[in-house]
Amino acid sequence: MNTIKVGDIGEQAAVDYLHTAGYDILERKYRSKIGEIDIIAQIKDALVFVEVKTRRNTTYGFPAESVTYCKQKKIINTALCYLQQMHNINTQCRFDVIEIFLRDNGEIKYNHIMNAFIK
Numbered sequence: 001m002n003t004i005k006v007g008d009i010g011e012q013a014a015v016d017y018l019h020t021a022g023y024d025i026l027e028r029k030y031r032s033k034i035g036e037i038d039i040i041a042q043i044k045d046a047l048v049f050v051e052v053k054t055r056r057n058t059t060y061g062f063p064a065e066s067v068t069y070c071k072q073k074k075i076i077n078t079a080l081c082y083l084q085q086m087h088n089i090n091t092q093c094r095f096d097v098i099e100i101f102l103r104d105n106g107e108i109k110y111n112h113i114m115n116a117f118i119k
Contacts, residue, residue, distance in 0.1 A: 010054025010100035011038055013108050017098065021112075023048065032081040035074040040082065046092045049079045051116075054100040063099040064113055072117045 015025055018041050026047075027040040039050040051071070053063030067075075075095060083089050095118065099111040 006054050006056065006102060007052075009102060011052050013054075013100050013110070014039060014050065014052040014098045017110050017112070018050070027082075030078070030082055032078050032085075034081055035078040037075060037078050037082070046094050047083075047088070048094045048096055049075060049082075050096045050098055051075055052098050052100060054102060056102050056104075063101075064097045064111075064116065067097050067116065 011028070015028065018039065019025060021043075023041040023043045025039060025041050028038070030037045030040055037049050038052040039048075041048045041050060051067055053066055055063045072095070079093065079095070083091065083093070094115055097113045097116040099113070101109040101111075103109065
């Protein structure tokens with residue numbers, strides 16, 4: 001299975017997980033000239049920008065470890081573009097990372113890191 005397929009499976013699993021947890025999914029793969037945000041969701045009054053990282057194993061580290069400071073800055077700036085586009089600058093925001101672990105037996109494990117980084 002190639003990395004694009006693994007990523008797509010992981011993103012769909014994250015959407016399903018968030019939906020089950022009571023989140024409303026507003027956008028998937030939101031793109032601006034600055035970058036991309038995997039999922040934009042809302043729960044209560046909070047707007048949540050979610051980076052999904054999927055792995056089949058931890059040979060190269062845990063998925064969240066790949067969300068570097070540089071990647072965080074890119075997500076934050078992309079989120080600012082989204083907020084400006086929606087004319088929603090003064091809303092409560094949060095940046096989460098969801099680690100998805102795909103097991104060989106088809107099992108999916110989740111690790112939802114809320115407030116993984118802050119602006």
